[in-house]
Amino acid sequence: MRTIAITIIVTIVLLSLLEVGARVYISVTRGSHTAGMQERTWFLSYEPFVMFGPNWDRDLLLTHSTAQPGVCRVLLVGGSTAQLFPITVLEQSLERIFPQKKVEVVNASMGGYVGRQEVVVAALWGPALTPNVIVSLDGANDLTHRLRMHEAGTFFLNEAYKLYLTKPFLAPPAFLLSQSQFYNGLMRYRERSHVKPLEEYMDAVAVYLDAQHSLNVLSKGMQAQRLMVLQPHSAFKVPLSPTEARFDWYKYREMVVKELYDRTHNRLISLSKSDQVGYLDSRFLYAGVTETIFTDDVHLTDLGYSRLADAIASELVKGNRKDESCSRLVR
Numbered sequence: 001m002r003t004i005a006i007t008i009i010v011t012i013v014l015l016s017l018l019e020v021g022a023r024v025y026i027s028v029t030r031g032s033h034t035a036g037m038q039e040r041t042w043f044l045s046y047e048p049f050v051m052f053g054p055n056w057d058r059d060l061l062l063t064h065s066t067a068q069p070g071v072c073r074v075l076l077v078g079g080s081t082a083q084l085f086p087i088t089v090l091e092q093s094l095e096r097i098f099p100q101k102k103v104e105v106v107n108a109s110m111g112g113y114v115g116r117q118e119v120v121v122a123a124l125w126g127p128a129l130t131p132n133v134i135v136s137l138d139g140a141n142d143l144t145h146r147l148r149m150h151e152a153g154t155f156f157l158n159e160a161y162k163l164y165l166t167k168p169f170l171a172p173p174a175f176l177l178s179q180s181q182f183y184n185g186l187m188r189y190r191e192r193s194h195v196k197p198l199e200e201y202m203d204a205v206a207v208y209l210d211a212q213h214s215l216n217v218l219s220k221g222m223q224a225q226r227l228m229v230l231q232p233h234s235a236f237k238v239p240l241s242p243t244e245a246r247f248d249w250y251k252y253r254e255m256v257v258k259e260l261y262d263r264t265h266n267r268l269i270s271l272s273k274s275d276q277v278g279y280l281d282s283r284f285l286y287a288g289v290t291e292t293i294f295t296d297d298v299h300l301t302d303l304g305y306s307r308l309a310d311a312i313a314s315e316l317v318k319g320n321r322k323d324e325s326c327s328r329l330v331r
Helices: 002-030 056-062 087-097 117-129 140-147 158-166 170-176 183-191 203-221 244-245 251-275 303-317
Strands: 071-078 102-107 131-139 224-232 278-281
Touching: 002 183, 002 278, 071 087, 071 117, 087 102, 087 303, 102 278, 117 131, 117 158, 117 203, 131 140, 131 203, 131 303, 140 251, 158 170, 170 183, 183 251, 203 224, 203 251, 224 251, 224 303, 251 278
Parallel strands: 071 102, 071 131, 131 224, 224 278
Antiparallel strands: none
């Protein structure tokens, strides 16, 4: 028994030293000992249907229960890039193109969401919000999550939820591992060495397009104007600012992601024509911009959001028919 006890103690001490060492290294190289942890842990609170969220009944229906007369309501769906969109910036850009109308943007985006989760949010809460316009700002999660998953159509924490719900006795040690920077570092190293050829991930494009088509159908049912926005990605920005050039966490997958984006863009053009909805390709929106636009591969600075807001507003004007604009759709 003494030998077993000593072995357990030594093992715990060694694991603790590894964890402390990993956190010190991450703190020195990334500026925080918890860098990157949040995206893998903060979604582990269950939300029916969409798996995780901020409590949509409260944040959407209670906050935006009644549309004000004469107000153009825009429903924004997407992942973290959309969630962090400064709403006032988007509203101001839209009000410049519809100067006679007040614009209200309802942000129904959530970090980590993929297209299918956006469809659930739009289907469950969209009709009660009576939006005049539905804008989706997405694409990155749908494509990059596929690099982590064995099949398309799921999000990157799917296996964690499956384990917690089906094997509860393994849930506590699994959760502790998810909090370990050493373990997460090993997983990230494994991801870097397991990037497969492009064709291995192409099934993600079809799933993403299906979700966009579903959003298009829902928009028509709600008599809302529709705009699909393929979100910006730093891989397409030339030149990079010095700050952007230093961000190299995901360089190992950049070529595959660019090819997936290119294939997706071509499919979105066809979908926009067949479904008769608007489409904004923002891959090259920041070409020639020397200022810092990206804070990582997909998240934006204030300048990045300002330019994106103007591009969205311009595309909505361009895509309007004479009888279909925010100024005519207000209820």
